[in-house]
Amino acid sequence: MSSRYAPLAIFVVLIALLAVGLRLNPRLVPSPLVDKPAPAFDLPNLKAPDQRFTQADLLGKISLVNIWASWCVSCRAEHAALAEIARAGRVTVYGINYKDERADALQWLNTLGDPYRANGFDYDGRTGIDWGVYGTPETFLVDKRGIIRYKLVGPISPQVWEEILLPLIGQLEHS
């Protein structure tokens, strides 16, 4: 008699699996860099090319490393949120300008405003590969010792800031 309920049981299991699975984003690639030291890099400073921007500059503070480009539409969309985060002062915002033209990037910052403490100019995307970048914008939360604690793929928003990043930052501030 129990086999009479087998189709119902299978249906319930299927619904449960779909309820979870259909809400996941299959395009999201989890980063193997979380909880590991930020990959070493040595880039020219976007605004002052004779100066260098390296991973050592991230030490001693909690920072966001934002991978962006002037050709990236989503980066423009997140710019206001990023500027607000920079203003709030809980984290220092750094940028890596990814596969862009210096002139275009500077123009972009002049027009929209510059929320970055410093920007690295990654012309050929080689540093992007080291950071596992596969689509801009991507933002990494890096702690005071230079360990990556979170990777956000896609534009940053006030919601992500409040619900995911702020709690993490709160923990990191007390470590």
Next chain:
Amino acid sequence: MKRVVLVLAFLLAQPLLAANVTPGLSPAAEARYKALIGELRCLVCQNQSLLDSDANLAADLRREVLKLIESGQSDAQIIEFLVARYGDFVLYRPPLKATTVLLWAGPGGLLVVGLLVVGLWSRRRRVVQAPDPEQLAKLRAVAREVQDV
């Protein structure tokens, strides 16, 4: 005729795929290169390998693989290099791990379960359909009656 020409032109253009441009590589290295980029996933067009994809990132990663081959890295080292940065997803064929056992065993397992269910089901149906002699006699009597009307 135009179609034949078009198909021929397309086929002849295959060697000009960007991925196939490998100047200055030895045949052995080129074979390794082709094999490797066929086994690595493009993370932008995620159902294509680095060999097939036209995405900018795919071109960058192909260039990186080429550079690593030329600098003497082994296949295992190159794969480790990319997995360290992008995770297991960069492998076109997922590695067999605790987290992927369901992925690898699932289809075959489901097939076996399905065949078992069908086998058991059809066996039960055959048993059920064995005629009950008493019922059979009654049915025969009714059938004869109906025929006589």
